[in-house]
Amino acid sequence: MPQCVVIADDLTGANATGVLLKKMNYTAYTVMNTERIELSTLKDCDCVLYPTDSRGVDPKIAYNRVYNVCGLLKNDEVKVYSKRIDSTLRGNLGSETDAMLDCLGEDYVAVVAPCFPSSGRIVIGGYMLVNGLPLHKTDIAIDPKTPVKISEDAVLFAEQSKYKVASVLMKDLMHGKHYLADLMKKHVEEGCRILVVDCVTQEDLDLIADAVITSKLKVVAVDPGVFTATLSRKLITPSEKKEKSRILAVVGSVHPNTRKQMEELWLSQRTHNVFVNTKELLEDEARREEEISRVTEEILRECKLNMVSTVTGDGIYPENRIDFKPYMEKYHCSMDEVTERINSGFAEITYRIFKAEPEFKGLYTSGGDITVSVCARFNTAGLSLMDEVLPLAAYGQFLKGEFEGVHIITKGGSQGQNDAINRCITYLKEKLYI
Incomplete structure (x- = not known):
């Protein structure tokens, strides 16, 4: 009954x-x-x-x-x-x-x-x-x-x-x-x-x-x-109980809108956030690995207590913005190569979290370069696009690869009103029956 x-x-x-x-x-x-x-x-x-x-x-x-x-x-x-x-x-x-x-x-x-x-x-x-x-x-x-x-x-x-x-x-x-x-x-x-x-x-x-x-x-x-x-x-327990699903938001954009949107999310929903010390991703391999491991372990340690975890670059605050020129000179490379080192660091953190905790079924990424790096690290063939959550925010699922079927929303860092990320996470919750 x-x-x-x-x-x-x-x-x-x-x-x-x-x-x-x-x-x-x-x-x-x-x-x-x-x-x-x-x-x-x-x-x-x-x-x-x-x-x-x-x-x-x-x-x-x-x-x-x-x-x-x-x-x-x-x-x-x-x-x-x-x-x-x-x-x-x-x-x-x-x-x-x-x-x-x-x-x-x-x-x-x-x-x-x-x-x-x-x-x-x-x-x-x-x-x-x-x-x-x-x-x-x-x-x-x-x-x-x-x-x-x-x-x-x-x-x-x-x-x-x-x-x-x-x-x-x-x-x-x-x-x-x-x-x-x-x-x-x-x-x-x-x-x-x-x-x-x-x-x-x-x-x-x-x-x-x-x-x-x-x-x-x-x-x-x-x-x-x-x-x-x-x-x-x-x-009430559903007659056919669905397995528990968790969401990870990975945000590397430094656009001022991103800060406002993340702060709105943190105020509106119960989340656990870990800031990435982005500069550490540009240092030698030992320091880079130490930072990737730190963020990953902090998320995994607390994720059971929250449906939503967020990994956020500290560059959303102006005082933490990076001057790329010294790193371009240090590594004798272009700005694109420097920023790719950051993006791949975020992607590695994301991959390790999903690999270690199967309950993560939903992913939100902000910033096109971050999304590309995550998809590459996940070895996905692409995205099966299903819906527009809001203008310039697309919802879909991973095609092929190790995490096929994972739900993902991608959005440009500069796009949307202050509630944009909050709306995207709420949308993911609905799709995952949270």
Whole structure:
């Protein structure tokens, strides 16, 4: 039987959440007519999604639809209950949340985490922002069917729900999962059944999910789908579990954009970074080997603790930039030959990491010369190109060679906005079902 039940207010929302769950290797069924499907049909799926088509109807009708479906699908085996809501807070938020709480019982509470980071929907200070604008200043405020004229998500729930609502702000998340778990329990003890939580990044959603698990509260996840997927990932083992995969980002570009993009990645996702002392790659063989070994060993020592590891040239900071002329004179060679020595050093580090740890299945490279050197060291015949992640960032897989099938995204160092590398890594995670 399904271990995740998602009740959505429309079909596209149900399917969008189902896709997020499918990316993590769960089997997900969207049920559109309970009269045409027997519950035994659902026994082989991990997640069932049911759209009630209730976003624009009277709140009482929405309540009844959600209550009836929840009663049909609830089961002792379910580990995650979800009320999928619109990513811009349209519809019958309060009455539909109430319906699930009433159906599941008085020991359940709703945890509302309505952000969708990759779509520019975030909640900070109790306000929902859409691509940086307060919700009430967007076109949603003049939506012809279900306009939303308030940006404060907790206020929206309080206006629509019969239950007491508490707001949990970003300052509360800064103290960690145990503090957050205790705060959630405190609000529940004070009679609150709907907890509306600030959330900006995937890291925030992971923290909220960890706090929910730590608190041992029985919850309904109320969100546009990302929090539901996050909670499911932590509580449900897919029926066909995919082997664990890790990602390595190798960045040798010294363009100012690269520094901004890497810093954005480090702030947005849990990563372990090791800086390469690039000058050491240009010294004698002993010093070069010592630096390659140091970086490789540091990554391998910590990689089990992080899904994403990054190897970054220290040249992203201007004070570490190299004057190539002394090395050109020392080795009597061209600038291209000097930079190739650096690139091949990065490639050797990458190769040794992948050789030593088979769980590395995803690779991000920044800088065309670095990518060429990595492909040469991996002895790949080329790349099977599959998609454009964003302009000038290509996704594909290695063809032939020792690491055939490894997923790779390549991007020019100067390309993209500050979130470009973060978006590329998130894309790789989705492809690897992390």
